[in-house]
Amino acid sequence: xxxxxxxAGVGDKVTIxxxxxxxxxxxxxxxxxxxxxxxxxxxxxxxxxxxxxDEFPPEARHEALKGAADSIAHRSVRAxxxxxxxxxxxxxxxxxxxxxxxxxxxxEIDRPEKADELIREINEAETAGLMRVVSSLWTIExxxxxxx
Numbered sequence: 001x002x003x004x005x006x007x008a009g010v011g012d013k014v015t016i017x018x019x020x021x022x023x024x025x026x027x028x029x030x031x032x033x034x035x036x037x038x039x040x041x042x043x044x045x046x047x048x049x050x051x052x053x054d055e056f057p058p059e060a061r062h063e064a065l066k067g068a069a070d071s072i073a074h075r076s077v078r079a080x081x082x083x084x085x086x087x088x089x090x091x092x093x094x095x096x097x098x099x100x101x102x103x104x105x106x107x108e109i110d111r112p113e114k115a116d117e118l119i120r121e122i123n124e125a126e127t128a129g130l131m132r133v134v135s136s137l138w139t140i141e142x143x144x145x146x147x148x
Contacts, residue, residue: 011105014130016118022105023098030100037096038079038087045071094130095119 012023026034045068056064087093099115109115122130 016122016130021102021118023101024104026097026100033100034088034097035079035084038083039077041087098130 011025013020014023015021046065049064049068053061053064088097095116096112098119099109099112102109102115102118109118119130
């Protein structure tokens with residue numbers, strides 16, 4: 001049909017390791033959380049610098065700190081569509097998006113690692129269900145871009 005079920009929030013079901021799970025349709029809040037997660041993966045240059053700044057000569061420390069500050073100052077607080085798309089295409093991205101879709105109907109899945117644990121022993125027959133998840137995410141993402 002026209003994909004209206006995706007916008008209406010009907011959701012879907014998938015079987016993982018012999019158990020049926022309800023997948024909720026991602027909301028704008030979920031897309032925001034996905035973006036925030038992608039931004040968090042960029043790392044903190046100050047944290048990296050703190051590990052080794054004592055090894056720098058005193059005169060170089062100021063420049064190193066200035067470089068870290070400049071790195072953050074010129075960094076967008078938003079993830080680009082390319083960054084989100086690249087992350088979404090990785091195993092970690094799929095696990096994270098699956099977590100976002102599962103957590104509403106399954107309170108026991110309260111962090112991304114729980115979704116990761118579910119999929120660790122997935123068999124080939126269940127792969128088709130995960131492919132449905134990924135394709136529905138892209139459908140929802142397209143629909144979400146068109147919302148006011």
